[in-house]
Amino acid sequence: MASILNTGISALNAFQRQLNTVGHNIANVNTEGYSRQQVEFRALAEPVGGVGYTGAGVEAVTIRRSYDEYLTGRVRSYTASQQEYAVFYERASRVDDVVADAASGLDRMMQEFFASIEDVSADPTSIPARNVMLNRSEVLTDRFRSLDGWMEDLRAQANRDMDTFVQEINGLGAAIADVNRRIQEVSVNRANPPNDLLDQRDKLIDDLSG
Incomplete structure (x- = not known):
């Protein structure tokens, strides 16, 4: 009984x-x-x-x-690569929009400038052709200066983004270290793994990879 x-x-x-x-x-x-x-x-x-x-x-x-450790690792690797490409694409697209714009980009202005040089070469005594060449050289010079300032602003923004990124990494690293400490503390003489703490750590690592 x-x-x-x-x-x-x-x-x-x-x-x-x-x-x-x-x-x-x-x-x-x-x-x-x-x-x-x-x-x-x-x-x-x-x-x-x-x-x-x-x-x-x-x-x-x-x-x-x-929990699948292998799949989780693959997802983190893919997420990190995707984020890297996304940042590169965003920066490259901004440069392309400014430099290669059909209406106001550098390519059109350079073509017009070199065309004016050819006109002067064909008729060196033509005052109108010379004036056009001088005007287009000034426009092109102004454009280069404008692009230089814009690129400097872009570089400064990239540096600010990097500083923010480093701060976020440091914060996540400190949080992961704290969770690891808590996992070690509660795992002593305990049969069951601290699943919720392990989830917290994995979430922080996911944030770090993304």
């Missing part, structure tokens, strides 16, 4: 653990970075002795995250 009660109690304890875990999963269904958790069970062996073998019930061994 006692063994039956003990078996029933072990089942109640194990499934109470399961219910708590399911409730935790439901509560965090919209939590960014949360990994679904599941309880791992194992059968309890019957003590040596007695007649036959009926087992001694069930126990919850541990609670693990649904």
Whole structure:
């Protein structure tokens, strides 16, 4: 009779653990970075002795995250590369819009300037051709100066963005170090991994890669 009660109690304890875990999963269904958790069970062996073998019930061994380290690493690598290309594309597009613009870009002005030089070469005594060449040289010079100032502004903005990026990295690095410390503290003499803290660390690492 006692063994039956003990078996029933072990089942109640194990499934109470399961219910708590399911409730935790439901509560965090919209939590960014949360990994679904599941309880791992194992059968309890019957003590040596007695007649036959009926087992001694069930126990919850541990609670693990649904987590794939390989896929997570691949996603982080892709995210970092995509972010790098996105920044490069944004900067390159801004330069292209200014330099290669069909209406006001540098290419059209240079073509007009060299065309005026050819006109002067064809008729060196033509005052109108000389005036056109001088005018277009001034316009081209002004454009180069304007582009130089614009590129300097772009460089300054890139430096400001880099400073902000470094500050964010330092902040995330400090946060990751703090979570690692907490993980080590709670993992001492504890069978179950600190899943929520592991999720927090993974979320911070994801932010770092993105």
